[in-house]
Amino acid sequence: MTDTLNSGVISLILDGTSLPERQLIGGKAWSVARMRSLGLPVPPAFVLTTEACREYFRNGGTLTESMLASVRSGIAHIEEATQRQLGGAVRPLLVSVRSGAPVSMPGMMDTVLNLGINDTSEAAIASETGSSTFARDSHRRFCEMFARIVLKSPIESLSPQADPSEWRTLIAKSCQKAVPTEPFEQLTLAITAIFDSWNGRRAKRYREHQGIDHAMGTAVTIQAMVFGNTDASSGTGVLFTRNPLTGAAIPYGEYLECAQGEDVVSGSHTPVAIERLRECMPGVHAELMRAAQTLEREGRDVQDIEFTIEQGKLYLLQSRSAKRSPAAAVRSAVEMVREGRIDEAEALRRVSAQQVRLLLRPALSANVDTNSEVVLARGEAASPGAGFGIIVEDADEAERIAATGQPVVLSRPTTSPEDVHGMFVAQAVITERGGSTSHAAVVSRQLGVPCIVGCGDGALQGLVGRTVTIDGNGGYVLDGQLRVDQPQEDADPFLRQLRDWAKAR
Amino acid sequence: MNKFNAMHGLAIKKFASAASVADLLAGNDIDVAAGLEAAVAEGQAVSAKGAFMLSPKGHTALAEAYPEAFKALRTDKTLLDGYAQFEFLNGEVKQLITEWQTIEIAGEPVPNDHSDSEHDKKTIDRIAALHDRADPLIRNMAVSLPRLVRYADRLSEALDRVDDGQIEFVSGVKVSSYHTVWFELHEDLLRLLNRKREE
Numbered sequence: 157m158t159d160t161l162n163s164g165v166i167s168l169i170l171d172g173t174s175l176p177e178r179q180l181i182g183g184k185a186w187s188v189a190r191m192r193s194l195g196l197p198v199p200p201a202f203v204l205t206t207e208a209c210r211e212y213f214r215n216g217g218t219l220t221e222s223m224l225a226s227v228r229s230g231i232a233h234i235e236e237a238t239q240r241q242l243g244g245a246v247r248p249l250l251v252s253v254r255s256g257a258p259v260s261m262p263g264m265m266d267t268v269l270n271l272g273i274n275d276t277s278e279a280a281i282a283s284e285t286g287s288s289t290f291a292r293d294s295h296r297r298f299c300e301m302f303a304r305i306v307l308k309s310p311i312e313s314l315s316p317q318a319d320p321s322e323w324r325t326l327i328a329k330s331c332q333k334a335v336p337t338e339p340f341e342q343l344t345l346a347i348t349a350i351f352d353s354w355n356g357r358r359a360k361r362y363r364e365h366q367g368i369d370h371a372m373g374t375a376v377t378i379q380a381m382v383f384g385n386t387d388a389s390s391g392t393g394v395l396f397t398r399n400p401l402t403g404a405a406i407p408y409g410e411y412l413e414c415a416q417g418e419d420v421v422s423g424s425h426t427p428v429a430i431e432r433l434r435e436c437m438p439g440v441h442a443e444l445m446r447a448a449q450t451l452e453r454e455g456r457d458v459q460d461i462e463f464t465i466e467q468g469k470l471y472l473l474q475s476r477s478a479k480r481s482p483a484a485a486v487r488s489a490v491e492m493v494r495e496g497r498i499d500e501a502e503a504l505r506r507v508s509a510q511q512v513r514l515l516l517r518p519a520l521s522a523n524v525d526t527n528s529e530v531v532l533a534r535g536e537a538a539s540p541g542a543g544f545g546i547i548v549e550d551a552d553e554a555e556r557i558a559a560t561g562q563p564v565v566l567s568r569p570t571t572s573p574e575d576v577h578g579m580f581v582a583q584a585v586i587t588e589r590g591g592s593t594s595h596a597a598v599v600s601r602q603l604g605v606p607c608i609v610g611c612g613d614g615a616l617q618g619l620v621g622r623t624v625t626i627d628g629n630g631g632y633v634l635d636g637q638l639r640v641d642q643p644q645e646d647a648d649p650f651l652r653q654l655r656d657w658a659k660a661r
Numbered sequence: 662m663n664k665f666n667a668m669h670g671l672a673i674k675k676f677a678s679a680a681s682v683a684d685l686l687a688g689n690d691i692d693v694a695a696g697l698e699a700a701v702a703e704g705q706a707v708s709a710k711g712a713f714m715l716s717p718k719g720h721t722a723l724a725e726a727y728p729e730a731f732k733a734l735r736t737d738k739t740l741l742d743g744y745a746q747f748e749f750l751n752g753e754v755k756q757l758i759t760e761w762q763t764i765e766i767a768g769e770p771v772p773n774d775h776s777d778s779e780h781d782k783k784t785i786d787r788i789a790a791l792h793d794r795a796d797p798l799i800r801n802m803a804v805s806l807p808r809l810v811r812y813a814d815r816l817s818e819a820l821d822r823v824d825d826g827q828i829e830f831v832s833g834v835k836v837s838s839y840h841t842v843w844f845e846l847h848e849d850l851l852r853l854l855n856r857k858r859e860e
Binding site: 180260262263266297310361364365366369372399400401408476478481482484485508510513540570572573576581592593594595597598599601602603 | 675752756776779786833
């Protein structure tokens, strides 16, 4: 094997013809290269390697001539592949710039999207997508990210009502540095900022504590952005290879026609189920399903895939192990063993004690119909689960009564650190004021205690001394002691299977 | 004065050892212990198993002492301006802690079981970015009240532990987590400036 780490390779086109070591190109570029080598459609990209990062520091913290040349030829490759041009007045190219160290570490600079946008390309995007709002918004998002991440400006957000020159003035005032309009200058500043973030306080400290070599360096991945909002044969979406809530082995996803990725996240549009894609573009749908299978097989885990369709052509933007509910974690681990994808030991590794604890949390019995119970108060469900007890309005009293073995529900207008000792012993916590970010909500979730917040001023005052049941999923304070079930491992066939495997070891 | 300071620190900590009250106040253990013992002697605090707690009498005495003790601070412009900005950041901290505890899966809020380290890392990075703004703010308030610097240090210490993988230092209730220290600072400022907590 050639020693690529010291081969002086400072840049690579990620076209799938080879799969370079993660040490050299970082995790992000590695996953792009891997998808390409599997024959999957990924927007064109290139990487500045960790060797370039080391060279950058040897060169006193400036990009060398040969790095600049590599960036130019990398961009030329992307321009050729996309038939777009960085800063172009027609079909402009926008790119994303991401850091990617071989191992993930804290404090590394993240991602700048929409790089390459300026007044010229904004106008071109407006005419290409037919949406000047979208073009302007892309411009704004770029300025925000560039200001925060590259220029370290304290500005958090820019007003959508203002125009780009006003944004630039505001940013320059805040940090005495300007957002360049020239795309190549934007690019070199972003690359420099990523390399510099390798020596940020948190990253350095982390490496020292973890014994990671400071010379490892980070790579920078530069990739074409694709547009899901150019016409009716474009769109964007997210696909899970299995249902992330239940774990059922049925692909689950959302799709938005003629939209960009941010639209799904921002909630400005309501996405439709992935089946819609099958109806309007059956060929693309089938290609996506095949890709999903390939990615799950290769990743040996449930995948969360971001994709965009640009004028009828599918692009996979990212595939990663999917976030999943505890129930889905258990079911998918067991079923993947049955499918022969992973072994029992791996299934056991994939389910944490914390996930099992969450699954076995007490819940209102399925036999209780909240509609036919007396609802004494209702608020925002802030921590799930169920519990019953006698209502007390003071943390000290809660402690005293709980010490006698009597279950209590702590009721407060709001909570503060003075109430925490009462929350420890309570079966549930309810408050009159506050939302899902309030102290009561935060501490209850931390303790795994069911909690309802914001029941309304005075709503709980008359209830002291009553026995109630708290439904932390629905947000109901119900009269009397209702049936609360403690889920048993045996009741869940997947959990039972896992336990049997664990016992057999 | 020792006794008053020690009682103020204890009021924030609620039930704590002299050492942890001293840490909060950036004071020394012996002075704080002496202050707390003096409070116990006057029936303003009770002690059990090496930990102290204010008595109802102590709470009343403290509330009565505040206006005079904090008179100058309550009109101190540096502190008041800093507090206004702190309240603004406080909203963001609460939001971030909530996102740390609850994640969205397929549009539904689900308790974060911390099995997705990438998601956790992103949230931690955002807390660290917020800390980069909070740190100079706290240090600036400390121009008026030097002991507040200790909060900036304790918040950094919590973040360092989180970076080292001890994720209970984000919002753990039993440790000096970022959330715990932040909340103590909030409580301290509310008492200093005679403000009421919103929720």
